[in-house]
Amino acid sequence: MDINNILTFIAVATLLVISPGPNGFLIAKTVPISGQKAGFANIWGFVAAFYVHGTLSIFGISMLLVQSAQAFFIFKMLGAAYLIWIGIKALISAVKDNSSNQLNSPQKYDKSVSIRVAFSEGFLTNILNPKVSMFYLAAFPQFISVSDNAINAYALVTAHSLVNFVWFSVMILMLSRVKNATNNAMFKKWLNSITGVVFIGFGSKLALMENG
Template sequence: MLTTHTLLAWTVLAIALVLTPGPDTMLVAGNAARRGFRAGIATASGIALGGVWYMALCGFGFLSLLNAVPGMFAAVKTIGAIYLAWLGLKLVRGAIAPARGEAAPVAMGAPFRQGFLTTILNPKVAVFFLAALPQFVGTGPEAPLRGVLLVGIVYAVGFAWLALLAGLASRAGTRIGNSQAMRWIEGALGTAFVGFAGKLALSRN
């Protein structure tokens, strides 16, 4: 059974985790600044769905397969690094390419997919849960269900933070309202994503 003390301790850890800058934070802020608040919320919703994915893995006991099956961590890590690098290079290319009139509206499905894929293709998230959850859920047949609840807390806190971030970033983007400045922002975000891809590719299990 999860005690009040355990829940409070995990919530503090969840807050510290979601406030640490990473690909999710950069993706939400970038999409909200460039495309508006709805795009930021769509991205955050995709990230939250990625959290449901980890909740399912935890509940069915599959999360440990990432370490148990040889090569699985490396495979997910490689795919995730390639995807982050692709996102980064796409942003950099968009920043370098000359403006061609007014951009067409972007469907909300694109930022949603970006949020979902960057979450499930980052094995470091799964490794964090593998390392941290056993200290809080204990053992026994109910341990996976307790793990599902704790993973849910992380993504509930994360969604609240990302929604706030989307609002702030979209307001900042509206105030800037300069295509040249936005291209600089895209270039900086693209470079950051390439850096995240390199860091992920070099990480160890």
């Protein structure tokens, strides 16, 4: 595989990774509440989803989403429903926390999630995102020639995963450095409120996205 081809793909993948989206907001919600380990579990969930999308693209199974408007619609609505569900959960957490504060409840704010749940959230956020699937259907094949084997194709998926891992690892470490501030109950309530609205917005936008 040509080195220029690989570098171009990395540049495209980097733009995809650093552009604002559900992944960044999920990390921003997870780390202040559940800590670094849960944040890295989110990342591993992202990576696992990339390999699923990559495998489907490499073996052509995902073409069903392009050829069948009904299949794409179902897949799109599942992704939209999941994002909206995360948003609603975040808003409910913010409301519950506000109620606890009004009742002068002394308990510590603790809505942390397990490593397994954090991994699942990262995985589902990406596996049900048609935009990630479209990246692997539209952009990914452009960097693979007929002579390339599956190993070369998976090398590109790995490059995408590494860019993703580095970017969000830096984000996790930055959030961890201001952990004292982010541990504040008021901040977490605000964060849940913003996250809820953003995820509901992403889900609604996805649901209204045209198949073409």
